[in-house]
Amino acid sequence: MDRYDVIVIGGGIVGTAVLDRLARYELRALLVEKCDDVASFTTRANSGIVHAGYDCEPGTLKAKFNVLGNPLVWKEAEELDVPHLKCGSIVAAGEDGVSGLEELEKKAKANGVEVRLLSREETLGIEPNVADRISCSLYAPTAGVVSPYQMAIAYADRAILNGAKILLEAPVTAIKRSEGKYTICTPKGDFETSVVINCAGAHGAEINDLAGAEHFETTYRRGDYFVLDNTERKNVNTVIFPLPTAAGKGILVAPTADGNVIYGPTAVDTDDCEDTASTLDSLDALKKSVPLTYKRPAFNKCIRVYSGLRTLIEHDFVIGRSKIKDNFIMTIGICSPGLTSAPAIADEILSLTLESINAEKKKDYIINMPRHLRLKELSDEEIERLARSDSRWGRIVCRCEKVTEAEIIAAINSPLPATTVDAVKRRVRAGMGRCQGGFCGPRVIEILSRELNIPISEVKKGLGASIAPFRVKEVD
């Protein structure tokens, strides 16, 4: 049985950020993930907002980690070369919302977050397309957007380069404890460890139960989104929120770090931890809500709808050591602002881990990741030089997003290799454009088949489903 000092369960934004921290120490660290890639569930389907932290209830863990996490996300997105945009946010309100904005301003002060109350004119200076009914707003300059899945993937890549391990398609089936050690059982083998860190997201409470740690009741809240064509990007400068309600931060209009625009999320309570099916009702609700803050909704420029799940445990994050099980550390119930909080949570988890195990910091570990070369960002001279030295730089596979064969091959050969069409898509955006992979899908399948040396019919979209399952002229 392989032995580790620490095993992280779950490869979302929190799990990967934690692994990234652990990898900086002389620790044998393993992350186990049930899906075929990291960032496969909540991390891949959320708003991608880097929250300023003005709306969290002062004194909560959410407030603490949001405020600590915000500057870390900006710094680490640079280190990791992950698309990000510190575009600020506004909470836009009509005449009836002035007191609501003042409440938020008070919370912002208590949390130590910079905000400014703006008049309609000042708001228009920042965001010309707010709805006509908007009379004022609360501006938070430190907010913005980041690509959540690329952030998690980049943490995973950096952790691996620094010596940590990631095991995919390894759902935890049992957690045993004997002689001061844990055994983590998965279909890919059993692993011994001193410390367990539960970062299992939507399945966090189940993992606690498997380990015999504290039991939590979990509820889920689904949110549907529209993704708009990148031609809409010119109309949106900042993250536009309505006033928050008990159900959450409300339906926002925001640029994405990759140059699209999103409208969403709705907030639909569900008890199914796998429920990410959008519904007609929910999409209709978006159509009604978006115009309340934004005057140029363009639902006809939609290129995709998606849906994500927030996992709620009581009213705050659950972060800390189990009081029942030694060396079992929990970071669960991480709903919004989880993405922003992740690096700060990871720092906290690292300190808790180091209380359990003495470990030296590695002498030389990698902080600044090598730049990803993206055709879209290169000058003509750079494109010319690359295409001359490697013809794959001259072959555009994804026409909408201008992704070359070279970029796709780099993703397949990255520290945490992309092995599915969706994994390629999350890393380099092939298939993320307006044709949604209609043209490049079959080409990406071909490249994966060739590079991984597997038959076309074995190339998966993700989560085990093939895109080209049968041959023509095939007889049963």
Place this chain on the structure above:
Amino acid sequence: MLLNYDVVIIGGGPAGMAAAIAAHDSGAKTLILERDVRLGGILNQCIHQGFGLHYFGEEMTGTEYAERFRREVHKRDIDVMLEAMVLSLGEARIVTALSPERGLVKVKAGAVVLAMGCRERTAGAIALPGTRPAGIYTAGMAQKMCNIDGYLVGREVVILGSGDIGLIMARRMTTEGAKVKLVLELMPYSSGLKRNIVQCLDDYGIPIKYSHTITRVVGNPRITGIYYAPVGEDRRPILSEEKFVSCDALLLSVGLIPENDLLGGLGVEMSSVTNGACVDENRMTSLKGVFSCGNVLHVHDLVDNVSREAEIAGRAAASYAKGDLKSGEGVCVCAKDGVRYALPQRLTKGEGKVKIFFRVDGVYKGAKLVAECEGRQIFAKKFAVLAPGEMGDIEIDKAGVDGDIVVRLQR
């Protein structure tokens, strides 16, 4: 490296090839930039019959139709760059393209012909509710995988939309042994050709339900079925009548969109109806020296019409490059009263006959189509049936045109 050509054609499908041949035959030094590995465009995956009746006077497959034009291109030794993706169309008609063989290429064009074709509307574009599993394909993608790559995307199939590619794929999947269980069409009529409804659905006993749509997709990670329901007058589904059908593949044939992304930021006047540029009878856009033809201009039903239209654009582009394309006072061509659009949208006053293409916005039986100029009727014809899925054309004499033209239905 800056190359110089009289006419640069962007796209080497049926429109691009026909435009190139016409430009070359008019004496222009011509270049085709094609992003795929061979000329022919979507025709290369159209192994079914139904092409060429009008243009060649014989029925052939799409691949045969493409081959005829490919031969003509090669016979003339017209320059072709394959796997060349155009990145931008810049000021002064400098076209920048990238190809594995040539790297980054810049071409100064005397005239540019846009012939990029169209793309299919996706599940995302129609905001299809439900899960987002493997097993959902645009009909054209399924067609490519079947006819070029040799893969069948499913064995129990539902098709949403009744565009021509969807109908063709209903038949194609059936002949490959798949069971096409149902075709759903949101509108009370098909957006495809009547002959395809008969030959691809009726002949195979494949049911089509008009005024029906999908209410949600189920299954994850692979599709296991869909719920569907009839729609009311407002085209909203009536959820109380929702039904389920199992499937392992869903094909979408819900519309085609001209692929005009290159024009972003150039200020070309566009039509919000066709999603293509507004053009004159030479198929010149509002940007001087930039022409448009084929499905990038407006979506056609028949490739024969694409070829003819492209020849107009190719010849005119060659004339423009030589500096002898006549320009003159123009009039507008507008569509109203049941006519969705008429193309070209502008005409130059002068002599000669000119064809105006049009589409209607619903099914009309025994309707009279008229063209009026300054309130005067300059054309009238009664049609037994007019449907949105079938593009029509009328020919008018320019001699009688002295003001804006309105094309409309008279009932």
